[in-house]
Amino acid sequence: MSGIPVAVKILDRSSGDGETFVNEVATIGRIHHVNVVCILGFCSEGGTRALVYEFMENGSLDNYISRGNRNPKFSYADMLTVVMGIAEGIEYLHQGCDQRILHFDIKPHNILLDHSFTPKISDFGLSKLCPRDQSYVTISAARGTMGYLAPEMYSRNFGMVSYKSDVYSFGMLILEMISGRKSIDPLRAGGQNEAYFPEWIYDQLAPGMKLCSSTGMENDEDIMKKLAIVALWCIQWSPENRPSTTRVVQMLGEQLKNLQMPPKSFMSS
Numbered sequence: 001m002s003g004i005p006v007a008v009k010i011l012d013r014s015s016g017d018g019e020t021f022v023n024e025v026a027t028i029g030r031i032h033h034v035n036v037v038c039i040l041g042f043c044s045e046g047g048t049r050a051l052v053y054e055f056m057e058n059g060s061l062d063n064y065i066s067r068g069n070r071n072p073k074f075s076y077a078d079m080l081t082v083v084m085g086i087a088e089g090i091e092y093l094h095q096g097c098d099q100r101i102l103h104f105d106i107k108p109h110n111i112l113l114d115h116s117f118t119p120k121i122s123d124f125g126l127s128k129l130c131p132r133d134q135s136y137v138t139i140s141a142a143r144g145t146m147g148y149l150a151p152e153m154y155s156r157n158f159g160m161v162s163y164k165s166d167v168y169s170f171g172m173l174i175l176e177m178i179s180g181r182k183s184i185d186p187l188r189a190g191g192q193n194e195a196y197f198p199e200w201i202y203d204q205l206a207p208g209m210k211l212c213s214s215t216g217m218e219n220d221e222d223i224m225k226k227l228a229i230v231a232l233w234c235i236q237w238s239p240e241n242r243p244s245t246t247r248v249v250q251m252l253g254e255q256l257k258n259l260q261m262p263p264k265s266f267m268s269s
Contacts, residue, residue: 004040004054004055005055006040006052006053006054006055007052007053007054007055007056008050008051008052008053009050009051009052009053010048010049010050011049011050011051011125020125020126021042021044021049021051021125023124023125023126023127024039024051024123024124024125024127025039025042025051026129027101027124027127027129028124030097030098031092031093031097031101033088033089033092033096034085034089034118034120035085035086035088035089035092035118035119035120035121036089036092036093036120036121036122037053037054037056037112037120037121037122038053038054038120039051039052039053040052040053040054053122054114056112056113056114056120057113057114057115058112058113058114058115058117059112059113060108060109060110060111060112060113061082061108061109061111061112061113061119061173061177062107062108062109062111064113065108065176065177065180074177076219076220076223076224077219077223078117079177079178079223079227080223080226080227080252081117082111082113082117082119082177083174083177083227083252084249084252084253085118085119086106086111086119086121086170086173087170087245087248087249087252088249089119089120089121090103090106090121090166090167090170090245090248091245091246091248091249093121093166094163094166094244094245095132095245095246097132098132099129099130099131099132100129100130100131100132100134100163101124101127101128101129102127102128102129102130102137102162102163102165102166103121103124103126103127103166103169104126104127104128104143104144104165104166104169105123105125105126105127105143105144105145105148105169106121106144106148106166106169106170106173107144107145107147107148107169107172107173108173108176108177109123110122110123111173126143126144128143135160135162136160136161136162137161137162138161139161142154144165144169147172148168148169148172148173149165149168149169150164150165150168150169150239151168151237152165152239153165158237158238158239159238159239159240160239162239163244163245164239164240164242164244165239166245167234167239167242167243167244167245167248168234168235168236168239168242170234170245170248171230171231171232171233171234171235171242172198172231172234172235174227174228174230174231174234175197175198175201175228175231175232175235177227178201178224178227178228178231179197179200179201198231198232198235199264201228201231201232202232202264204228205225205228205229205232205261222255222256225256226251226252226254226256226259227252229251229256229259229260229261229262230248230251230252230259232261232262233248233251233262234248236262236263236265237265238265241262241263241265
């Protein structure tokens with residue numbers, strides 16, 4: 001690779017008959033965007049399958065989410081920049097390619113950070129291609145990670161599976177970043193010491209309440225509130241009520257005063 005540092009992903013032999021490998025090569029090979037990881041090569045020999053990516057010096061976003069730590073590893077302004085980059089990457093997948101690419105596994109572990117902390121979406125093993133003019137897709141089973149799965153993945157009673165399922169996962173990712181709390185399956189929330197954290201954040205945005213502890217900087221609080229409001233729109237239980245990825249990017253660029261609180265439509269614990 002001419003001295004270029006790379007990352008090699010060896011796929012588990014138990015991952016079906018190579019569907020994950022073929023999915024990833026076929027999908028990511030056609031993508032060129034600053035917020036999507038670049039594949040440099042692949043290998044398939046016998047039962048061994050490997051993917052070669054550009055090396056991401058700062059690892060995954062999961063390592064930079066403060067869970068119980070006193071000092072977050074991102075400033076609020078940096079957090080907004082990272083969230084915006086992820087949103088632009090997802091918008092490209094949904095709107096910028098010849099075929100719409102549904103990722104189906106948006107989560108912090110699958111967001112990689114380069115030397116300048118530019119976020120790049122990775123791991124397309126569960127992705128699915130569909131025509132850009134096609135609103136819905138058919139899947140045989142739920143795809144993704146518990147805690148980030150949209151309600152329609154559990155039951156079609158909530159709506160049809162579409163690119164809005166990625167929007168939901170992205171909203172959960174934002175809430176995890178700003179709260180420092182691990183995303184959990186809403187159908188398993190509500191234990192004695194465990195609450196559905198989107199509900200907790202929604203309640204913090206009630207009139208007269210603070211979303212985060214006072215820092216003495218109004219701008220920080222505005223950023224946190226804006227991120228929370230955008231995220232809460234993204235996780236609306238009805239896919240029709242979620243914004244498109246293009247609208248999400250627009251909302252992240254707007255001032256807080258121009259954003260409206262979404263309805264409290266998710267499942268209460």
